[in-house]
Amino acid sequence: MSASERDQPAARRALGRAGESLPGGRTVGLAAGAAFWAWLVVRWAALWLGYDEPFVPSGPFEALAEGLHDDARIIDATGGPLAGAADVVAGFWFWFSDVARFLAFSTEHLPALARGAWLTVVLTIAGILLGLVIAVPLSVARVYGGRLTRGLALAYVELVRGTPLLAQLFVLYFGLNLSQYFRGLTGGLLPGIAAWVAVVGFTINSAAYQAEYIRSALESVDVGQLTAARAVGLSRLEGIRYVVLPQGLRYAIPGWTNELVYLIKYSSLAAFITVAELFFQADRIAGNTFRYIDMYGLVALFYLALVLSATAFMNRVERRVAIPGLGVDSER
Amino acid sequence: MTALGAALGAALGGIETAVGVGAGAIQAPPTDWGFIVENADYLLAGAVVTVLLTATSLLLGFLAGFPAGTVEVYGGGWLRRVVRTAGVLLRGTPILVILVFAFFAAPVPLPSGSVTVPFPGLPPVDVGLSAFTAAALGLGLRSAAYQSQIFRGALQSVDAGQMEAARAVGLSKLGAIRHVVLPQALRRSIPGFQNEFTIVLKDTSIAFAIGLAEILTRSYDLFVQQTTATLEVVLFISLVYFLLTVFTNRTLDYLDRRYAIPGGKG
Amino acid sequence: MTDRDAGTAEASARPGPGTDPDPLLRIEGLRKSYGDEEVLRGVDMALDRQDVEVIIGPSGSGKSTLLRCVNRLTEFRGGDVFLDGESVLAMDENDLRRRVGMVFQDINLFAHLTARENVTLGLRRVLGMDREAADDRAMAHLKRVGLAPQSESYPAELSGGQKQRVGIARALAMDPDLLLFDEPTSALDPELVGEVLGVMSDLADGGMTMLVVTHEMGFARRAATTLTFLDEGRIVERGPPDRLFEAPERDRTAEFLRRLTDLSEDRDR
Numbered sequence: 121m122s123a124s125e126r127d128q129p130a131a132r133r134a135l136g137r138a139g140e141s142l143p144g145g146r147t148v149g150l151a152a153g154a155a156f157w158a159w160l161v162v163r164w165a166a167l168w169l170g171y172d173e174p175f176v177p178s179g180p181f182e183a184l185a186e187g188l189h190d191d192a193r194i195i196d197a198t199g200g201p202l203a204g205a206a207d208v209v210a211g212f213w214f215w216f217s218d219v220a221r222f223l224a225f226s227t228e229h230l231p232a233l234a235r236g237a238w239l240t241v242v243l244t245i246a247g248i249l250l251g252l253v254i255a256v257p258l259s260v261a262r263v264y265g266g267r268l269t270r271g272l273a274l275a276y277v278e279l280v281r282g283t284p285l286l287a288q289l290f291v292l293y294f295g296l297n298l299s300q301y302f303r304g305l306t307g308g309l310l311p312g313i314a315a316w317v318a319v320v321g322f323t324i325n326s327a328a329y330q331a332e333y334i335r336s337a338l339e340s341v342d343v344g345q346l347t348a349a350r351a352v353g354l355s356r357l358e359g360i361r362y363v364v365l366p367q368g369l370r371y372a373i374p375g376w377t378n379e380l381v382y383l384i385k386y387s388s389l390a391a392f393i394t395v396a397e398l399f400f401q402a403d404r405i406a407g408n409t410f411r412y413i414d415m416y417g418l419v420a421l422f423y424l425a426l427v428l429s430a431t432a433f434m435n436r437v438e439r440r441v442a443i444p445g446l447g448v449d450s451e452r
Numbered sequence: 453m454t455a456l457g458a459a460l461g462a463a464l465g466g467i468e469t470a471v472g473v474g475a476g477a478i479q480a481p482p483t484d485w486g487f488i489v490e491n492a493d494y495l496l497a498g499a500v501v502t503v504l505l506t507a508t509s510l511l512l513g514f515l516a517g518f519p520a521g522t523v524e525v526y527g528g529g530w531l532r533r534v535v536r537t538a539g540v541l542l543r544g545t546p547i548l549v550i551l552v553f554a555f556f557a558a559p560v561p562l563p564s565g566s567v568t569v570p571f572p573g574l575p576p577v578d579v580g581l582s583a584f585t586a587a588a589l590g591l592g593l594r595s596a597a598y599q600s601q602i603f604r605g606a607l608q609s610v611d612a613g614q615m616e617a618a619r620a621v622g623l624s625k626l627g628a629i630r631h632v633v634l635p636q637a638l639r640r641s642i643p644g645f646q647n648e649f650t651i652v653l654k655d656t657s658i659a660f661a662i663g664l665a666e667i668l669t670r671s672y673d674l675f676v677q678q679t680t681a682t683l684e685v686v687l688f689i690s691l692v693y694f695l696l697t698v699f700t701n702r703t704l705d706y707l708d709r710r711y712a713i714p715g716g717k718g
Numbered sequence: 719m720t721d722r723d724a725g726t727a728e729a730s731a732r733p734g735p736g737t738d739p740d741p742l743l744r745i746e747g748l749r750k751s752y753g754d755e756e757v758l759r760g761v762d763m764a765l766d767r768q769d770v771e772v773i774i775g776p777s778g779s780g781k782s783t784l785l786r787c788v789n790r791l792t793e794f795r796g797g798d799v800f801l802d803g804e805s806v807l808a809m810d811e812n813d814l815r816r817r818v819g820m821v822f823q824d825i826n827l828f829a830h831l832t833a834r835e836n837v838t839l840g841l842r843r844v845l846g847m848d849r850e851a852a853d854d855r856a857m858a859h860l861k862r863v864g865l866a867p868q869s870e871s872y873p874a875e876l877s878g879g880q881k882q883r884v885g886i887a888r889a890l891a892m893d894p895d896l897l898l899f900d901e902p903t904s905a906l907d908p909e910l911v912g913e914v915l916g917v918m919s920d921l922a923d924g925g926m927t928m929l930v931v932t933h934e935m936g937f938a939r940r941a942a943t944t945l946t947f948l949d950e951g952r953i954v955e956r957g958p959p960d961r962l963f964e965a966p967e968r969d970r971t972a973e974f975l976r977r978l979t980d981l982s983e984d985r986d987r
Contacts (some may be wrong), residue, residue, distance in 0.1 A: 282694040284654040287668060287686060294675060295683035385546035389658065399548055412556035420545045420553065427544040616791060617826035621840035621892060622816035631843055636830045713830050715874030 153432065156425045163234040169277035174232045181224030188217035226416050229405050235423060236401035239315060240426070243384045243390060243397060247322030248330075251379075254323065255330035256365075262335045264360060271330070280328035286389050288322045293393040315397075318390040326383060333375025338368040370441055384426050398422055463685035479528030479657045484681035488688050491674055495685075498667030499692050500569065504579070505587055505656045505666060512592025523601060525607045535600070547590065547655050554590035555583065555662040562586055583664035587656070595652050600642035606637040619713065639711055645706040645711065652695045657693075667692060724841035742767045742802060742927055743788065743896055750783055759951035760797065766942075770928045772938040772959070775948035781931040782823075783950070785898045788929065789818040802895065808871065818843055819889030823880050823901040827873040833860060833884045834869040837891045840845070847891070859887040863917050877909030883917055890921070896973045897921070899930040933978055939963065947971045 144289035165176070192213035261273040279290070292298045293314065302316040341364050349359030388399035402419035406412045482653040487497075543551070555562075569577045582676040597674045612635050618628035657668040671689045723731040742766040750758040757780045765771050766809050773781050786792035788799055799806045806814050828836050837856035841847045847855070860866050861881040873881055882902055889897055899918065909949045915937050922928060924939040932938070938945055939960050945959040947970075955962060966972040 278698075279694065282650070282697040283690045284657040284668070284693055286660065287690045287693060289485045290668070290671070291688045291690065293684070295686045381544075385544075385548075387550045388546040391548075392660070399546065402549075403552070406552075406556075412552070416549055416553045416557060420549050421542075423546055423549060424541065424544040428540075501853075588737075611824075611826070611829075611878060613822060613824050613826035614828060617828070618839075620789060620815055620820040620822075621789060621888065622812045622844040623840065624812055627843055630837060632828050636828075639830065712872065714872045 129243055133436050142299055147427070153425065153429055157429065160234060160237065160332055163231065163239035165239055167231065167235055167238070174227045176227045177228065178224040178228040181220050181227060184225055185217050185220035187232075188220055195290035208258055220413050224416075225409075227417055229415070229418075232401045232405060233398060233419065236398035237397060237422060239390075239397040240384065240387050240399075241323060243315065243318055243387045243395070244380070246319045247383050247387070248325045248376075248380055249324030250319070250323040251330050252355060252407075258327060258331040259338060260360060260365075262331065263338050264356070277328045281332070285321070285325050285386055286392060288325055289318065289335055289389060289393050292315050292321050300452070301401055312395060314394045315390070317393060318387070318395045318397075321390075322383060322387065326379060328374070329379055329382070330372075333379065334368065334372045337371035337375065338364060340371050341367045345357065367443075370443065371442070373438045377431055377438075380430045380434060384430060385423060453702065459484060473712055484684045487674075487678055487681040488684050491685075492688075494674070495667055495670055495689060495692070497571065497574045498572065498665060498670035498689075499696070500577050500655070501584075501664065502656050502668075503570065503581055503637055503665040503696070504569070505584065505591065505659065506649075506653045507654050507663070508584075508588040509591035509656070513595025513599045513648070513652070513663075516593065516596035518603055520596060520600035521603030521607065524604045524625055527578055539597045539600055542594050543601075547594055548658050550594050550622065551587060551590040551658055551661055557585035558586060560573050560578060565674075578665065580664060583662045586662055587659040587664050591655060591659075598648055598651070599645070602641045602648060605639065605644065606641040607633060609640055610636045636713075642704060642708045642711070646701060646708075648701050649704065653696055653700065654693065719924055726732070730851060731848060740803065740932065741931070742769075744800040744803075745784075745788070745797070746788055746800070746912065747797035748784070748794055748799065750780070750787060750792065750794045750904045758787070758794070758953055761948070761951070761953055763956065765927060766841045767927055767930060767942045770922045770926075770930065770941050771944045771946060772942040773929070773931045773946045774955075774974070777972065779948045780951045781948055782784075785931060788896075788898060789815050789820055790821075793813075805935065812844065816840075816892055817894055818896045818898060819894035820898040821882070821885050821889050821900065821902045822907055825878070825885050825905065827884055827888075828866070829873055829880050832865055832870050833865060833876065834873055836873070836884055839971075840888065840892050844947055846902050852972070856887070857890055859891040862890070862920075863887045864910045864913075876916050877910060879913045882906065882914045886914070886917055887922075890926075896927045896929065899932065901931050901933070902930065903934060935975075935978055947974060949974075 151266070166172075166175075192210045195206050195213055198212035223238035245286045258273050258276065261269040262277070265273060294357075298317045298320060306419040334412060345363050345367065346356075346359050349363040350356065354362065387397060388395050391403060394400075402415050402422075406415035467696050492630055493548050518537045520539065524539075527535070562585045564576050566580045566584055571577055596638055614636070615628050618632040619625070623631065656666055657665055660669045660672065663669065671685045675685040678685075732863040734851055735840050739980050743763075743765040745763045747759055748761040749756070756907065761780075761784060763771070773784065776783050777879060788801075788806070790806055791943050794950050801809070801814065801817065827833075828839060831839060834853065837859060838847075838849075841852035841855060842849065845852075855867060857866060860869050863886055865880060865883055866885065868876060868880060868884075875886070876884065883900070902918070903914050906914065911934065916922045917929070918928070918937065930937075930942075942959045943961045944956060946956040947954045947962070947968075949970060955966060962971060963975060
């Protein structure tokens, strides 16, 4: 179908290459990322061992918040010639108090968010790896297949890319009641049956998108490469396997980075089929405490940290596997 | 159903869904596909909301994203830093989080009540204003962050010699951007825009989280009442999405060809 | 300007380069550097009206930069450039560029516009002409470069030589006092060079003042009033082309000219 036969437009590719990072403060970003991951890993280990209390008690922050709030009220009440200045100072003090309140709230709920983040990470990695397993043959079929295999691969890709992921999860979970097949599989990496359904959904979905990235990467490998491989005496399949794929998969890395980021963010949709991942936890806490702004803001920071880590990691991978002298394209 | 109910209750944040599924809207069907036929109007009315939301979000995304992309290429200083940072934040956060944030923590008060949109051949479509506004705001700003990258890439893909030649004729920098660089960049951004179009269309389904009565929410409201028809309902709405994406892709393909520069790749 | 046809006669018939007390273009002590790298280290020259000055020099010698300083596509550090006695630094840059046309090595036709629209863009947006007058003028100039039949073609539909002729028409239509040519034929296939040089020679014969960076020695001999050899940001030698070809004062000039001549003979073979 025309929409996907088109090459990934340059703009999209540039987007993949740009590798999201916040402007300025590279070392600050690295330090923050390292601290985040150190905390997350220790937190996961603690949860694994059954310790789900916060590392830092929230009490002191609450006390601080209240203290600051009281001070702010007193400053605010100052009259006389200094009333204007006092209002400004009080404004800052109220804001400090809010920050302390936010910190108290955060520390209290960080263990639950870490638990959710674990599922988010597992769902993402499972989805992208299992998706890759399907995507490689799918993309090879799209580029080198006969009429029938090409048509089937195309139909799969277009159907999946033409419908929302949420509708796909609905089909699997509510429509096909897929969870009945995973009854025995609770505990371990994926607590809850629904998480297995989510993995199936993400795999199906991601395979189609990855197939498109890999297809356009394969097509960007010069046709002469396969001809030369055949000339050396390799079979067609061997030529694809040993010459075209090793080059094409490298070109696919920017697309792969996009896909990883996409899965991290869209794994949040698993919440709608009862998977207790990151967003689910945040939403539950927000609903119970009615502190929507704080909780959604905090969970946004979590996702941001995951996304920025993923792009930083993928940029590293890209540099590591780069072929000397063969710049992966579109660096302007 | 209990676990599901709890999850969705949480997802909806205890907000009344303002969907208006009157019990009368649903009749007892002879078969499950018959159930679809009888409720097709109700679902298609949801598709109208989906299309409205897509169009509004894309328009908002263009109005904010186009200047943002221009600033990223030609701007400087703090303005460019602000635009880039906002872009990274919006692109790094799930649209689900953005939507619930827009709904529960919008910086401006959301309008309340609902409006009824008449649509020929369909029952009047009730649109909850607060959910629609929040959804359009969230989807629109997120789309702006992506559209800015499409336009940035397209602007940067126009050869630097074009700008130089325009300046050499005596055009000002602004005139050169307006008459020489932009017309070429806009043509080149059509394929990227096509991607963005389908992404926004599909992501309108996530407005389910804030109870907007678009087509996916309506399908949910139907199949929780008629659980034997669940598969039929979700397959039907998937088909509607598929047809919508194919139709828009075809239309944009046509535009791409129609406005291509003769002899060139654009 | 019939005296152009006889190169030797002209050199003696005309006053030496820059001796006119009121030259059209005067460059004084021009300096320019990119970072630490000094590209122009004090260049002086003057062009009278109807002069055709050809600049040669190895790549990186500062030829293109020199041209770009004249219409301020590049801002320079030291020295000054005067157009008709007025410093270009004091002029509005868009006004300056209206008076100084430029033809590029990589041509840079506006890719989204037809040949005619390429010419009318500046006429309409810079000179403020109405559509009809701009069209008439564009067609006249396209006719002058022999491209009236191609006026509705887009750049991608034209050959390299045709494109460059449109590029010349685009610059010419603005009715400039001075035309700058930055290696106008070096991006072209050899068989297309002739048609562009032909147009340039006609312009020279018509009395256009031109500052041309090129390595086409045939054109230099035929059309130039002055030949300048630029190397490492300095003028090595400057004078009537015949004198430089026959009796260069510097060894470097001689060697460079010999290499250029060999090259073009190689190509002609």
